[in-house]
Amino acid sequence: MNTPALLNPCRAVLAVLFAIALLIAATSHTGAATFHVSAAGDDSNPGTDAKPFLTLERARDEIRSLTRDRPLREAIKVVLQGGNHVRRDTFELSAQDSGTSEFRVTWEAAANKQARLTGATMLPVTAFGPLTNQAARAQLRESARQRVLQVDLRPFADLQLGEYPQTFRGAPAAPELFFNDQRMTVARWPNKGWATVSKIIDAGSVPREGDQSNRPGIFAFAGDEPARWNVDAGVWLQGYWCYDWYDEAIRIRSIDRDQRQITLAAAALYGVKQGNPSPRRFRALNVFEELDEAGEFYIDRAARVLYFWPPSSIEGARITLSTLKGPLLRVKDAQHVTVRGIIIEASLGAAIEVSGGQANRIESCTVRNVRELGIRITGGSEHRVENCDITDTGTGGLVLEGGDRKALTPGNHQAINNHIWNFSRHQLTGAYGITLGGVGNRAAHNLIHDAPHQA
Structure with missing residues (x-):
């Protein structure tokens, strides 16, 4: 009759030992959940701080192996050690690279180090x-x-x-x-400012109005400088050919040096016309003589x-x-992924593209020196760009598009506390610091300055 009472202490001891074993196992797994990547690493390494991987793909594949047959049990972190992580193609994260609302997957720079993801x-x-x-x-x-x-x-x-x-x-x-x-x-020429059209000889066709004959514009110029150019090597004119709110670059077909006339190689979208009272202006690009x-x-x-x-x-x-033609980082249909503290630079496309998915975050990154857009987020929901520096982009800074306008379902994307400046370096009009599209997206406490057109 007293046997059960005698067994209770044994059961209690076994329960405590079992809990300790679980705690030890969990602690061991926490150490294995951090992987390191270094430009001096090797993909045959185990991915530790002392023996890091070489490529981001190797770290990504290791995470996939951990989560292939079971859900995440704790957060996973990939640390990019200081140095240049050079990309010859886009690094992509997809749905299988997701974290969870409880256990995120984070890609971040090592503490107090400059980790560059670069396409240069x-x-x-x-x-x-x-x-x-x-x-x-x-x-x-x-x-x-x-x-x-x-x-x-x-x-x-x-x-x-x-x-x-x-x-x-x-x-x-x-x-x-x-x-x-x-x-x-x-x-280029001129080095500062613009040259002006002296006289419009032929406006050319106007594709914007449906005329697809592609008759090029012809105009007269002042001075002798264009007579020096070798147009056979390729010279382009970036100009405000009709309106002051639309710039476009068009190759030169020919220069009549005697008449001081330039014939473009294609029609300008709105034609070469006096759409605004101010003189039409242009500058020459890609001119060796200049x-x-x-x-x-x-x-x-x-x-x-x-x-x-x-x-x-x-x-x-x-x-x-810069040579990489696509984005440096593409996140497609992933959820609960954080990218933090990395310098992302030198792409001929955008720096970062996020599409679909949910609750991804770009935090405290420096995005710079890209030919097109800094960061583009389209679709999905609850993505967040916060505390980032976005500068020296060829077009805009940041695009947030999401939500269903017909159903008024909010996208809930947010751009918070970002510094965006010196954008729209190439496309001088219609490229903005922040663009919000869709419904229910928010931009707050962002500092935007130094651009040729609009914020």
């Missing part, structure tokens, strides 16, 4: 030399001949130099040059040579060409 190719200082091509020297002004350096890009076999399309807005998908993280300027001041560069695509007038001594400088 590094050009070593030793690759730069004096301008030796005599024909090229003859095309430049005397003041530039001793200042311009050249780089033979043929050894960089994987470097895609891109092509300028006949017409474009913003900037073409061609490499951009950065010197100590500052964007350099493709050789490489005449510090900070300008030109790429001879046929010869694969970069010409550059550096703004200061190149000794010890970080000189890069």
